[in-house]
Amino acid sequence: MKIDKTISAILDRALEGTAPSREDCRTMLDCAATSQEAGMIRGVADGISRQRFGNEGIILGQIGIEIDACPGQCKFCSFGEEHTDFEPSTMTIEEIMDAAERFTMSGDLYALFLMTMHKFQFDRLVDVVRTIRDRMPDQPQIVVNIGDFDRCQADGLRDAGVNGAYHVCRLREGEDTALDPEERKRTIRTIKDAGLDWYYCCEPIGPEHRSEELVDQLFLGVDYGCFQHAAMRRVYLPNSPLAARGQITDLRLAQITAVVSLASLGSPETKNIAVHEPNLIGLSSGANVVYAESGANPRDTEKDTSQHRGRDIQACKTMLYEAGFDHLLTAPAKRRSLLDAFRD
Numbered sequence: 442m443k444i445d446k447t448i449s450a451i452l453d454r455a456l457e458g459t460a461p462s463r464e465d466c467r468t469m470l471d472c473a474a475t476s477q478e479a480g481m482i483r484g485v486a487d488g489i490s491r492q493r494f495g496n497e498g499i500i501l502g503q504i505g506i507e508i509d510a511c512p513g514q515c516k517f518c519s520f521g522e523e524h525t526d527f528e529p530s531t532m533t534i535e536e537i538m539d540a541a542e543r544f545t546m547s548g549d550l551y552a553l554f555l556m557t558m559h560k561f562q563f564d565r566l567v568d569v570v571r572t573i574r575d576r577m578p579d580q581p582q583i584v585v586n587i588g589d590f591d592r593c594q595a596d597g598l599r600d601a602g603v604n605g606a607y608h609v610c611r612l613r614e615g616e617d618t619a620l621d622p623e624e625r626k627r628t629i630r631t632i633k634d635a636g637l638d639w640y641y642c643c644e645p646i647g648p649e650h651r652s653e654e655l656v657d658q659l660f661l662g663v664d665y666g667c668f669q670h671a672a673m674r675r676v677y678l679p680n681s682p683l684a685a686r687g688q689i690t691d692l693r694l695a696q697i698t699a700v701v702s703l704a705s706l707g708s709p710e711t712k713n714i715a716v717h718e719p720n721l722i723g724l725s726s727g728a729n730v731v732y733a734e735s736g737a738n739p740r741d742t743e744k745d746t747s748q749h750r751g752r753d754i755q756a757c758k759t760m761l762y763e764a765g766f767d768h769l770l771t772a773p774a775k776r777r778s779l780l781d782a783f784r785d
Contacts (some may be wrong), residue, residue: 444477444481445478447468448468448472448478448481448482451465451468452482452485455485455489455703456485456489460663460703460706461700461703463660466652466655466656466659469482469696470655470656470696470697471652472696474690474692474693474695475692479692482696482700483695483696483699483722483725483726485699485703486698486699486700486702486726486727487727489702489703490702491729491766494713494714495767495768496767497729497766497767497776498769498770498779499713499729499770500732500757500761500769501550501551501553501715501730501731501732501733502541502552502734502754503553503554503586503734504532504537504544504553504554504555504556504734504735504736505738505739506532506537506555506557506569507529507530507531507557507561508527508528508529508530508531508558509529509558509560511558511559511560512560512619513558513559513588513619514618515611515618515619516618516682517645517675517676517681517683517739518739518740519739519740520558524681526680534568538572538576540736541553541577543753543754544581544733544735544754545580545581547754547755547782547785548771549754549758549777549782549785550580550771551581551769551770551772552581552583552584553573553584554607555569555584556585557585557588558588559588561587561588563597566585566587567598567601570603571601571602580771582604583604583605584603584604584606584607585603585605585606586606586607586608586640587606589608589620589627591631592631592634595632595635595637599635599636599637604638605637605638605640606632606637606640607640607642608632608640609625609641610622610625610629611644611645612643612644612650612655612658613650613654626661629641629661629665633665633666638668638669639668640667641662641665641669641671642662642671642673642717643658643659643662643670643671643701644674644717645673645674645676646673646675646694647674647675647687647689648687648689655697655700659672659704660704662701662705662708663707663708663711666708666709666710667705667710667711668711669711669730670711671698671714671717671728672697672701672715672716674688674689674691674693674694674717674718675688676740691723692722694716695722695723695725695726696726698728702714702727702728713730713770715729715730715731716731718732718740721760721763724760724761724766725764725765729761731752731760758782758783759783762780762783769782
């Protein structure tokens with residue numbers, strides 16, 4: 442069976458350093474996940490990504506520091522106020538520090554993420570950041586995954602010790618959520634203007650999302666210049682409003698991850714690619730980042746995801762080792778042998 446000539450031409454250009462266009466990406470996403478063409482897309486993306494990022498893997502750790510009925514009303518999230526089964530709870534500073542120390546004790550974590558609901562207490566978050574930075578002055582990087590915020594708040598977070606922020610204008614934002622897409626984009630511009638690393642993702646992907654939607658959403662990260670790009674599938678949550686729409690396969694997620702990775706060739710600011718939730722197919726399709734998680738998790742039904750869906754640092758190292766990465770990037774200019782890290 443012959444390979445589609447259009448796909449071959451797109452991949453040949455990528456191998457020469459030319460990022461695929463929007464139309465190219467739509468063409469690649471239209472391929473069946475089980476097709477030879479999709480296999481080629483994943484393989485080329487993997488080879489380019491390993492060369493581009495020096496075959497380095499990255500481990501990020503996220504702590505969900507609070508649970509509440511969230512007014513963001515995301516229909517794919519376990520915390521949406523109209524369908525959540527969770528009771529409100531907030532981790533104490535010491536509980537947060539215990540989780541942070543478990544993530545950082547090996548020295549293999551690149552960045553520690555702090556996640557809140559869409560509405561959050563800014564002053565308390567600043568206190569948490571300062572406490573972490575006081576006790577861990579050198580590393581890791583600190584990244585926030587919070588609701589929308591303004592430039593004054595961005596400057597305050599940066600001054601407290603925050604290095605970056607995860608923020609996304611998601612698929613069908615304003616339709617599957619109660620949030621304003623333009624406000625999400627304003628916050629993204631704020632992150633960039635404040636000099637923080639901007640972490641982005643094509644998410645949360647479900648079977649109903651068309652190639653055109655995926656392309657429009659993922660190219661926001663390319664056009665604005667994200668520090669990290671990624672792909673994440675929507676996880677099936679039985680009680681969520683979108684449960685009936687189902688969940689894509691890891692194979693389809695890997696195909697989308699590969700397209701994201703190739704598209705990010707058009708963004709020199711992009712320094713790594715993640716796949717959520719981490720899996721070996723995605724890590725051999727252009728991604729080089731895995732997340733460890735504890736505390737609250739919008740894709741989980743347990744209060745502490747570390748006891749359910751969330752991986753620990755050792756599991757993340759194992760996955761990166763099995764995916765064939767040589768080194769771990771543990772700081773912006775520091776790396777160590779992944780084999781050594783895996784043995785520790």
